[in-house]
Amino acid sequence: MKCRRCKKEAEVELRSHNAAFCRDCFLLFFYNQLNKAIKQFRMFTKKQRILLAVSGGKDSMSLWLALVELGYDVTALFVDLGISGFSELARKKVVAFSERFNAPLRVVDLKEEGIPIPEVVKKLKRPACAVCGRIKRYYFNMEGLRGGFDVLATGHNLDDETSRLFSNVLHWKMEYLEDQAPVLPDEDGLLRKVKPFFRLTEFEIAAYAFFKGIDYLTSGCPFSKGATFSSYKRHLNRIEYESPATKIDFYQGFLKNLRPLLKKKAKEELHHCRVCGYPTFGDVCFVCRLKGFE
Numbered sequence: 457m458k459c460r461r462c463k464k465e466a467e468v469e470l471r472s473h474n475a476a477f478c479r480d481c482f483l484l485f486f487y488n489q490l491n492k493a494i495k496q497f498r499m500f501t502k503k504q505r506i507l508l509a510v511s512g513g514k515d516s517m518s519l520w521l522a523l524v525e526l527g528y529d530v531t532a533l534f535v536d537l538g539i540s541g542f543s544e545l546a547r548k549k550v551v552a553f554s555e556r557f558n559a560p561l562r563v564v565d566l567k568e569e570g571i572p573i574p575e576v577v578k579k580l581k582r583p584a585c586a587v588c589g590r591i592k593r594y595y596f597n598m599e600g601l602r603g604g605f606d607v608l609a610t611g612h613n614l615d616d617e618t619s620r621l622f623s624n625v626l627h628w629k630m631e632y633l634e635d636q637a638p639v640l641p642d643e644d645g646l647l648r649k650v651k652p653f654f655r656l657t658e659f660e661i662a663a664y665a666f667f668k669g670i671d672y673l674t675s676g677c678p679f680s681k682g683a684t685f686s687s688y689k690r691h692l693n694r695i696e697y698e699s700p701a702t703k704i705d706f707y708q709g710f711l712k713n714l715r716p717l718l719k720k721k722a723k724e725e726l727h728h729c730r731v732c733g734y735p736t737f738g739d740v741c742f743v744c745r746l747k748g749f750e
């Protein structure tokens with residue numbers, strides 16, 4: 457198979473783009489898709505400060521390198537969840553990346569904050585992922601706002617977005633559909649959020665990480681066995697195999713046809729947490745209550 461661009465021997469076949477590329481041309485394609493996403497949704501400019509949430513996994517580590525290489529002002533934020541055997545490894549990978557590329561990194565350690573995930577889960581007896589997601593979001597926002605960042609980026613990819621969309625449509629979760637987009641504006645004193653990898657698949661990102669020699673964490677979190685939406689990812693991949701480009705069409709179609717019709721319902725009025733100032737419906741926010749403030 458020959459590269460579509462330069463006719464050298466191809467290394468990657470992308471059926472959804474009806475193309476195959478050699479390594480160099482694949483990298484051009486990859487940056488092109490990323491640039492398209494950033495420009496199409498006016499995610500950020502080179503003058504703005506980006507806080508990128510980095511987990512140590514392939515998506516956020518790849519986005520970190522790609523944004524550094526494209527010359528964006530990016531600082532990574534790693535939240536150490538305090539999950540033994542998992543968080544130490546992830547932290548090592550993130551710190552090693554930061555040293556290797558001389559890229560700024562901030563770390564929040566949930567043990568130091570007094571709320572490591574295993575203890576919180578034991579105490580609340582609630583599914584780990586929901587609680588963990590809420591705590592992570594809290595620190596993404598707090599670090600972003602305190603650090604004066606313009607925007608928060610995450611490593612969500614096309615497979616994440618389409619599997620979530622598929623699940624939300626199958627169950628008609630309108631309130632979740634309203635919150636699904638590559639860009640969420642800042643509101644209630646929370647940071648603007650962007651997903652610059654929404655056009656790129658897990659496979660494409662894995663190829664990028666491999667070509668760039670990124671050392672990322674391959675093991676998953678021990679609390680999220682059978683991770684959310686993974687069965688929907690499998691179903692979508694089967695459809696994609698038979699009809700290439702279905703995933704990107706599904707997502708772009710949603711953005712074009714359904715998304716503009718979804719109007720956000722007015723929420724109950726938010727207050728500011730008495731202890732930390734974070735937006736909350738009550739007097740004290742979720743994280744401050746976990747820390748023992750009432």
Ligand code: AMP
Nearest residue numbers: 509510511515516533534535610611612
């Ligand atoms: P996940 O929900 O694990 O698929 O992660 C989605 C995105 O959230 C990742 O691509 C990262 O941008 C971010 N993220 C997840 N876990 C962490 C973490 N412990 N620290 C910082 N960012 C994270």
Ligand code: FES
Nearest residue numbers: 584585588677679
């Ligand atoms: Fe949060 Fe596993 S990453 S519970």
Ligand code: ZN
Nearest residue numbers: 729732741744
């Ligand atoms: Zn608070």
